[in-house]
Amino acid sequence: MLKLNLTYTITDYENLPESVHAELIGGQMYYRFTPNRVHQEVLAFLLYTIANYIDSNGHPGEVYPGPFAVKLFNDRDDTVEPDISVICDSEKLTDRGCTGAPDWIIEIISTSNPEHDYVRKLNLYLDAGVREYWIVDPRDQKILVYYLQNEHTENFTVKPYTFQDKVKVSIYNDLLIDFSKLSL
Numbered sequence: 001m002l003k004l005n006l007t008y009t010i011t012d013y014e015n016l017p018e019s020v021h022a023e024l025i026g027g028q029m030y031y032r033f034t035p036n037r038v039h040q041e042v043l044a045f046l047l048y049t050i051a052n053y054i055d056s057n058g059h060p061g062e063v064y065p066g067p068f069a070v071k072l073f074n075d076r077d078d079t080v081e082p083d084i085s086v087i088c089d090s091e092k093l094t095d096r097g098c099t100g101a102p103d104w105i106i107e108i109i110s111t112s113n114p115e116h117d118y119v120r121k122l123n124l125y126l127d128a129g130v131r132e133y134w135i136v137d138p139r140d141q142k143i144l145v146y147y148l149q150n151e152h153t154e155n156f157t158v159k160p161y162t163f164q165d166k167v168k169v170s171i172y173n174d175l176l177i178d179f180s181k182l183s184l
Helices: 009-015 037-057 114-128
Strands: 021-024 028-031 062-065 068-073 083-086 097-099 104-109 134-139 144-146 156-161 164-170 177-178
Touching: 009 021, 021 114, 037 062, 037 083, 037 104, 037 177, 104 114, 114 134, 114 144, 144 164
Parallel strands: 068 097, 104 134
Antiparallel strands: 021 028, 062 083, 083 104, 134 144, 144 156, 164 177
């Protein structure tokens, strides 16, 4: 039996049709499916809350909803499309999206492939130096907040929350997101 070992590159990713959403991790292409209504409600709530905070308080940062291409490393092809990306360094922004690790990434769990966010992307974001990574799981109404204590830390610190909690954002000193205001 002939086994093909197909490895994709950034060129393959960049040549995908606009209607196809995928992530390139370790040479493998992971296709993203259309999110459900609950996913979109959580996304809209978080996007509005974060954008309003940044605009109202004059804090640095741009917030982008997915699909938004994030090429995590200069020397690797790994490119993801987080549900929400917050980038404080405008030098990382390009016409294609972002090159380098965003300061904060939020992934909203989909029912089709939760291990992609819980394992594969968690390790990728740690390796890339993402300062804060949230996994929001509407199925269990839980949030896992992973954050780096400092730039020299090799592991995330994790704090669990529920949709009844106010969750502190570590990259901003005075931002709390009150998940109890999210009506699902």
